[in-house]
Amino acid sequence: MKGPMKKGYLLLLLHAHLPFVRHPExxxxxxEDWLFEAITETYIPLIRxxxxxxHDRLNYSLTMTISPPLAAMLVDPLLQERYIKRLNGLIxxxxxxxxxxxxxxxxxALAEMYHESYKQSLNxxxxxxxxxxxxxxxxxQDQGRxxxxxxxxTHGFLxxxxxxxxxxxxxxxxxxxxxxxxFGRPPSGIWLPECGFQPGIDRLLNENGIKYFFLDAHxxxxxxxxxxxxxxxxxxxPSGVAAFGRDLDSSKQVWSAEEGYPGDxxxxxxxxxxxxxxxxxxxxxxxHGEGIRANLGIKYYRITGKGDHKExxxxxxxxxxxxxxxxHFVKYRERHAERLYDCLGGRVPVIVSPxxxxxxxxxxxxxPKFLEYVIRTVAEESDVLQLTTAKEYLKAHxxxxxxxxxxxxxGYMGYSEVWLDGSNDWVYRHVHQASARMTELAxxxxxxxxxxxxxxxxxxxxxxxxxxxxxxxxxxxxxxxDYAKKRVIEHIQNFTRIYEGIQNxxxxxxxxxxxxxxxxxxxxxxxxxxxxx
Amino acid sequence: MTSEQGKRKAASRKxxxxxxxxxxxxxxxxxxPDIELKKKPQTAGKTIFLDQSQTGASEASSPTSSGMIKxxxxxxxxxxxxxxxxxxxxxxxxxxxxxxxxxxxxxxxYSYWDFxxxxxxxxxxxxxxxxxxxxxxxxxxxxxxxxxxxxxxNHYYDFEILLDAKNWYLQLNHPDREWIADLGLIDPxxxxxxxxxxxxxxxxxxxxxxxxxxSWMTDNYEExxxxxxxxxxxxxSLDVIRSKKLRSMWEQNISSPEFLxxxxxxxx
Numbered sequence: 001m002k003g004p005m006k007k008g009y010l011l012l013l014l015h016a017h018l019p020f021v022r023h024p025e026x027x028x029x030x031x032e033d034w035l036f037e038a039i040t041e042t043y044i045p046l047i048r049x050x051x052x053x054x055h056d057r058l059n060y061s062l063t064m065t066i067s068p069p070l071a072a073m074l075v076d077p078l079l080q081e082r083y084i085k086r087l088n089g090l091i092x093x094x095x096x097x098x099x100x101x102x103x104x105x106x107x108x109a110l111a112e113m114y115h116e117s118y119k120q121s122l123n124x125x126x127x128x129x130x131x132x133x134x135x136x137x138x139x140x141q142d143q144g145r146x147x148x149x150x151x152x153x154t155h156g157f158l159x160x161x162x163x164x165x166x167x168x169x170x171x172x173x174x175x176x177x178x179x180x181x182x183f184g185r186p187p188s189g190i191w192l193p194e195c196g197f198q199p200g201i202d203r204l205l206n207e208n209g210i211k212y213f214f215l216d217a218h219x220x221x222x223x224x225x226x227x228x229x230x231x232x233x234x235x236x237x238p239s240g241v242a243a244f245g246r247d248l249d250s251s252k253q254v255w256s257a258e259e260g261y262p263g264d265x266x267x268x269x270x271x272x273x274x275x276x277x278x279x280x281x282x283x284x285x286x287x288h289g290e291g292i293r294a295n296l297g298i299k300y301y302r303i304t305g306k307g308d309h310k311e312x313x314x315x316x317x318x319x320x321x322x323x324x325x326x327x328h329f330v331k332y333r334e335r336h337a338e339r340l341y342d343c344l345g346g347r348v349p350v351i352v353s354p355x356x357x358x359x360x361x362x363x364x365x366x367x368p369k370f371l372e373y374v375i376r377t378v379a380e381e382s383d384v385l386q387l388t389t390a391k392e393y394l395k396a397h398x399x400x401x402x403x404x405x406x407x408x409x410x411g412y413m414g415y416s417e418v419w420l421d422g423s424n425d426w427v428y429r430h431v432h433q434a435s436a437r438m439t440e441l442a443x444x445x446x447x448x449x450x451x452x453x454x455x456x457x458x459x460x461x462x463x464x465x466x467x468x469x470x471x472x473x474x475x476x477x478x479x480x481x482d483y484a485k486k487r488v489i490e491h492i493q494n495f496t497r498i499y500e501g502i503q504n505x506x507x508x509x510x511x512x513x514x515x516x517x518x519x520x521x522x523x524x525x526x527x528x529x530x531x532x533x
Numbered sequence: 534m535t536s537e538q539g540k541r542k543a544a545s546r547k548x549x550x551x552x553x554x555x556x557x558x559x560x561x562x563x564x565x566p567d568i569e570l571k572k573k574p575q576t577a578g579k580t581i582f583l584d585q586s587q588t589g590a591s592e593a594s595s596p597t598s599s600g601m602i603k604x605x606x607x608x609x610x611x612x613x614x615x616x617x618x619x620x621x622x623x624x625x626x627x628x629x630x631x632x633x634x635x636x637x638x639x640x641x642x643y644s645y646w647d648f649x650x651x652x653x654x655x656x657x658x659x660x661x662x663x664x665x666x667x668x669x670x671x672x673x674x675x676x677x678x679x680x681x682x683x684x685x686x687n688h689y690y691d692f693e694i695l696l697d698a699k700n701w702y703l704q705l706n707h708p709d710r711e712w713i714a715d716l717g718l719i720d721p722x723x724x725x726x727x728x729x730x731x732x733x734x735x736x737x738x739x740x741x742x743x744x745x746x747x748s749w750m751t752d753n754y755e756e757x758x759x760x761x762x763x764x765x766x767x768x769x770s771l772d773v774i775r776s777k778k779l780r781s782m783w784e785q786n787i788s789s790p791e792f793l794x795x796x797x798x799x800x801x
Contacts (some may be wrong), residue, residue, distance in 0.1 A: 163633055163732050198636070198737075221763050224742040228749040230761035248762030336760075343756055401749045407636065407737030415638035415737060425700060426620065428635065429645050433627050485620065492623055 008337025009350040009388040010378055011244065012371075013214065015191050016043065016357035017067035017155055019470035019487075020521055024078055030288050031483060035073050036086045039133070040297060042361035043074075044121050045368035047129075047136045050146065052372070060145055060379045061387040064137070064357065065191040067151040068175045069468070071134060071182055072521035080131040087125065089286045091118045094298060096282070097274070106312045107300055113315060114298050134182050141183065147389035149189035150179045153522070156467035157419045159198045159407060160428060164435035166442075166530045167467060169204050173529045174464065174522055176208045181524075189213060189390055191354075193469050194419070195246070195410035202237035202405075212242040212390040214354060219408030220245035227403050232340050232349035234394070235403035242394055243405050249336060250353035253329060261325040262364035265303045266317050269310055270363060272301040299365075322366040326373030334384040350393055351385075423481075424472035427488050434463045434495045435530075441502065442530035452502075458512060459498045460527040461519050466491035491519070578723030580684065580715070583655050632671075632716045632729035639708030639739035644671060645700040646716050646729055656696075659718060659726060667718040669696045672725060673703060676733070677711045691719070709738040 018038060023029035046064075053060055066074075073079050097111035129136045140146035152158065153174040161168040172190070179187040188211045192201065195216045205213060217231045220243060227235050231245030254260055261267075275283055275296035284291040301310035302318065333351055340349040360367030378385045394400075411418035420428070438459060445452050466488050474484035494515050501507030630652040635643045648656070660667055671694050674686035694701050694716075705712060714731040741758060751757065758764070 160635055162635065162734070199735075217762050221758060221761055222738045222741055224738075225744040225746040225749070226742050226754060228746075228751050228754070228757075230754075230757040230763075232757070232761065245761070340760060343753060343760060345751070401746065407735075413638060416635070417637055417641075420635060420637050420643055425643060425645070428643075429627075429633075429647065429700075430623055432633065433624075433629075489620065489622060496624070 014357035222406035
C-alpha cells in the first residue's frame, strides 16, 4: 500500500449475476430481457465508468463478481445478436420520440439523452468490444484495478447440497474452469452464491486454488473461536482460505426503505416507462409478441413524491443528488472507520460493502453515477479511507486469526429459509436424486470418450441448471413462479431422460442436439468432477 | 406440568389436528412446543430395522436400484409437492428408501423421504398386522459430540408425522447441536421399527462462540460485535430490501405466454 497510513480500507464489491436465460426456440423471449436490460442499464454504465477512471489515471480498486451463467450469456453469439437487435429497437424508438416530443422541450431533451446514450452503447458494445463485454471487464482486471471473482457455476446454494457433496464440488470446480478460459488466469476469489456457507465449504475452495471469499456478518461473528476484530478483519478458515465479513451498515445506508438513497424524490421514477405510458401503436413494435406491455427503459419522470403525481425528470438535479449522496456515504464510512480504528487497537479495519450489481442502474438509474462519485471521492479526497481489494489487503496483512466461520447466508434471517420453504422445498428431492445419478454415471463411465462423453456433458449441464438458487428464490418471492418451476422441471426431465437413455442404451440424438443447442453453457464441462472415487 | 406447558400441549394437539386436515398441503411442519417433555434417554424400547442396510451409523443408505416405480404401485400415498399439472411430470418416487435432513436455520431442519416398493410392502405388512396400533414417527437423536454407533445418542425426540406427506419441518429448538433421524413405526411397547436412517446434520450457532483464542483476546469484544452489526442483523438484512427491488425488477417481466402454454411432456 502506498501513501500515508489511512484509518480504514473500503472494499467495494459488486455481485453481477443473472440466471441462465436463453431460449433459441423462440424468436424473442421475455425473460431474456433480464439480460438485455442489465447490459444497457448496469454493465455498460459500469464499463463507461471504468473507462473514465482509466482516462483520468485514477488509482482505484473495485471487486466484481461475474457469475458463470452471466459470463456464459455475455459471450453467447445468439444473445449478442439479439441484444443488438434490442438496442437498435431502442435507438429507433428514442429517435421517434425525439420527433414526437418536438413541441415539449423538456421531454425532447430527455428523448435526445436516451437516443444519444443508446447510440453510444451500441458503439461501445459492437465496435469497441466486438459484442464481448467479458473482454471489457478483463481489460480492467489486467490493468490491476478491477478484481473479478467467480461464483458457483450456476449460483447453486451450497448449504442445501450437504448430502450431495459432488454437486457442491462441481459448482466450484466448473466455475473456476470457466473463469480461467475467459479471463486467462485462475480466479483467486469467489462470491459464494447467496453468501451461503457451512463449515467445510472452504475446503472445496482451497482444493480449487481459491484464496478468499465473503460471508455475511454473522458467518464471521459466530465463528469459532471468537473473531477478535469482528467483521473488520478477514479470518483464515482451517483450510487456509480467507473469509471477509460484510459490513451491514453499508448496505443499510444505501438500500434501507427509510434512510436509503434510491427513493430520493429527484431520482428517476422506475415505474413510469413508455412501455406502459404511451399509446400501444407507438410502442408495440418494440414489445414482445402480441404487444404485452413491458418496461422498455425510456422513462420521463422523477419520483417527485409519494403520490401518483409525477414531475418531469431533471438529469442535472439528479446527478447533483447522486454526488451529495456519495459524499454522505463516504463521510459515514470515514466516521465508522475512525471509530473502529480506535476500537481495534490500531489494526486498520477493512469495511466490506457488497451489493447486487444490477441494482445500480437498472433499479436505481443514478446508481452507477453514485458509485463513480464514491470511488472518486475516496480515491482522490479521503484522508481516512483507502480503496482496496481482498487480494491487495491480504498481501499487506498476512497475519490473521484462525477461525471456523459459522453456517450463514445473506438471505432473509441469515440462513436457508429463503431457499428452503413450502414454496420451493419440492425441488430438493429431485435435484439430489439427479446429483447422485450424475455421480453414478461419472464413476461408471470414467474413461468415456466420444458420444458418451458428449452425452454426459449435457447431463452435467442439465443438473447444474436445475441447481440455480434463482428458481427457489423466485418461487419464494412469488414473482415469475411458473417460469421458475418450469425451468427446474425441464432440466430435471432432460437429465432423467439422458440417464434413462444411457441405462436403456437408447437416446434420441436429434433431441440431444436440440437441448445441447439450447442449454449450451460450459461447452467443455468436466463431468468427471462428479465422481466420488 | 405447569399451566403454560398445558396450554402449549393443547396448542400442539390442535396444531396436529390441523395438520391432519391439511394433508395435501405442500409441506408439513412439526412445531413441538412441549419438546422438553418428549426428550428421552435412548433406553426405552427396541430398535428394529426393516432393512438391515439401514443400520449404517452415519449415512443414509442408497440402494443401487434406480428405476422409477409407477404411480399406481404407491396409490396409498399422496404427493407432497404442489398439485400442479407440470410438477406431476417429475417422478413420484425414485424407488429408493431414504431419509434426508437439511438444515434450515439454528432451530429448524427440513426432512424428506422416499421408499422403495419393497420397503413399502414391508411397512404395509406391519401396519396390516397390527391395524390402528402403530404410529409413524421421525425419531431425531441428539448426537452432539458423539461417535454415533446407532444406539448411543445423548437423547432423542419423537415427531409424529404423516407418512404420506413425504416431507416434514422439524423444530429442533437447539442451535449448535448435531442430529440424526430415523423414520419408523412405533408399537405400544415402544419398539421402533426403523424404515430409514438419515444423514447427520449440525444446526448452526446463533450467537458468538464461547471459545476464545488466547493469542487473539480483546477486552471490548461486545463493542466490536455491536459495531459489526451483531445486534441488528435481522433489521438490516439486505435480503428484505433486495427482494423488494428484485420483485419490482421481475414482476414487470411476466413470462412469455407462448412458453407458459407449453407443458413439458414426460420423457417416457
